[in-house]
Amino acid sequence: MTNPFSELFPEGIMQGYVILMILLVVAGTVIDMIHKKSAKYFFENSKKQEKAAKRTVSGGEKASAAVAVLVNEVLTSAEFANPQRRLSHLFTMYGFIIFVVSTAVLIFAYPTTADAGIWGTLWHLGAASLALGGYWFWFFIRVDVSSEGHQWYQLAKADLFIVSALMMVTWGLIWSLAGGGYAGVNMLFLALFIISATSLFSTVLWSKFAHMFFKPAAAFQKRMTKLDGSQENLPDVGEMNDPAIQAKFPDIPEYMGTNPPNMGLGIKSEPPRHY
Amino acid sequence: MPTFVYMTRCDGCGHCVDICPSDIMHIDPTYRRAYNIEPNMCWECYSCVKACPHHAIDVRGYADFAPLGHSVRVIRDEEKGVIAWRIKSRNGETDLNLLAPITTKPWREHIPQLADAPAPTQEQRDSQYLFNEPKYIRLDDGEIHTLESNGLEMKEGVYY
Numbered sequence: 001m002t003n004p005f006s007e008l009f010p011e012g013i014m015q016g017y018v019i020l021m022i023l024l025v026v027a028g029t030v031i032d033m034i035h036k037k038s039a040k041y042f043f044e045n046s047k048k049q050e051k052a053a054k055r056t057v058s059g060g061e062k063a064s065a066a067v068a069v070l071v072n073e074v075l076t077s078a079e080f081a082n083p084q085r086r087l088s089h090l091f092t093m094y095g096f097i098i099f100v101v102s103t104a105v106l107i108f109a110y111p112t113t114a115d116a117g118i119w120g121t122l123w124h125l126g127a128a129s130l131a132l133g134g135y136w137f138w139f140f141i142r143v144d145v146s147s148e149g150h151q152w153y154q155l156a157k158a159d160l161f162i163v164s165a166l167m168m169v170t171w172g173l174i175w176s177l178a179g180g181g182y183a184g185v186n187m188l189f190l191a192l193f194i195i196s197a198t199s200l201f202s203t204v205l206w207s208k209f210a211h212m213f214f215k216p217a218a219a220f221q222k223r224m225t226k227l228d229g230s231q232e233n234l235p236d237v238g239e240m241n242d243p244a245i246q247a248k249f250p251d252i253p254e255y256m257g258t259n260p261p262n263m264g265l266g267i268k269s270e271p272p273r274h275y
Numbered sequence: 276m277p278t279f280v281y282m283t284r285c286d287g288c289g290h291c292v293d294i295c296p297s298d299i300m301h302i303d304p305t306y307r308r309a310y311n312i313e314p315n316m317c318w319e320c321y322s323c324v325k326a327c328p329h330h331a332i333d334v335r336g337y338a339d340f341a342p343l344g345h346s347v348r349v350i351r352d353e354e355k356g357v358i359a360w361r362i363k364s365r366n367g368e369t370d371l372n373l374l375a376p377i378t379t380k381p382w383r384e385h386i387p388q389l390a391d392a393p394a395p396t397q398e399q400r401d402s403q404y405l406f407n408e409p410k411y412i413r414l415d416d417g418e419i420h421t422l423e424s425n426g427l428e429m430k431e432g433v434y435y
Binding site: 208 | 283284286287288289290292293294301302303304305306307325326328329330346348349350351352353354355356357359360361363367372373374375376377379381382383384
């Protein structure tokens with residue numbers, strides 16, 4: 001597939017726009033962090049956690065926790081309890097990354113070349129992947145629709161991020177597949193594409209764009225609480241066949257036998273759709 | 276004291292919205308995370324606390340057993356068949372780990388099929404029992420179940 005940005009505008013304008021969007025994301029994230037006091041919250045929480053720690057975590061353990069966060073929570077979105085949400089998030093996340101990186105490569109490396117090798121194809125595939133994961137989430141998985149019983153068209157402030165991202169790739173794909181450039185109706189598609197992209201990257205303060213920065217930090221902190229034994233003040237469940245547990249809680253073997261029965265899936269036995 | 280949500284732990288899965296008997300756990304329209312929309316109406320039933328897959332919901336315990344700055348947290352572990360509690364005081368001197376068996380039946384495996392139950396006889400209609408009641412208080416198995424009939428005995432004091 002060809003490079004839709006080839007000779008669209010003077011390269012200085014296109015590259016300036018990309019740099020402006022990066023600056024807006026950085027500024028939005030910093031202001032967001034100051035406004036919500038999220039960094040302060042994390043430091044206070046980690047101090048509390050250190051105070052409640054039962055053991056010291058070594059540097060090696062910290063490094064392996066960081067790797068585990070990268071492999072599980074970041075690269076494979078393991079935090080999601082719902083497998084459909086996890087899959088949809090993977091499509092959206094990788095689509096977004098591929099789309100953004102290929103846009104930057106096309107604009108900075110091939111601003112005047114129609115044939116940009118694999119990057120043109122990656123741009124379209126990234127947009128399609130984001131659209132697939134995003135629309136799946138939007139129409140079916142979004143908790144407002146699945147648990148609250150709202151209609152898909154009922155918008156809230158929380159939708160700023162997903163709507164902007166979906167509109168960006170939708171109009172971007174339509175504009176590119178209609179031939180690109182800005183002749184005739186393509187001018188409209190291009191304008192909608194630029195407006196959506198600007199809305200996505202300039203509203204970080206009000207959208208959930210910044211989750212991609214603070215979620216890994218929260219996941220790392222969660223792993224650390226398990227390693228240092230503070231466990232966020234959660235109890236030790238222990239093993240039911242452990243003689244020490246049986247001696248400490250004699251009513252459990254007395255009433256339930258030495259191995260209490262598996263009580264099924266509980267809350268996981270059905271998706272939360274009982275609005 | 277009512278429930279509250281640790282926003283950094285919540286992934287907005289909606290299980291608490293689903294289970295709350297007061298229908299007061301909802302999704303925040305700004306952050307798409309769960310929150311208690313009406314703390315005054317919270318029964319502190321702990322359903323959402325036990326249901327949350329990420330342990331993102333907490334409850335401030337009553338002041339008579341857990342003064343300000345305390346922590347009362349719970350894990351319902353279906354696989355092991357137990358509910359574990361941890362009560363920690365503000366200064367950390369009291370740190371109780373408690374364990375109790377789950378005494379309800381496994382979820383969704385014993386839903387009474389009331390539509391299939393035979394209609395009550397005139398005698399049942401005139402009795403003081405509610406529809407189908409004897410079955411659930413187990414009079415149909417003979418006598419009411421007691422500690423003695425189950426080979427158990429009452430013990431003095433608090434027994435864990």
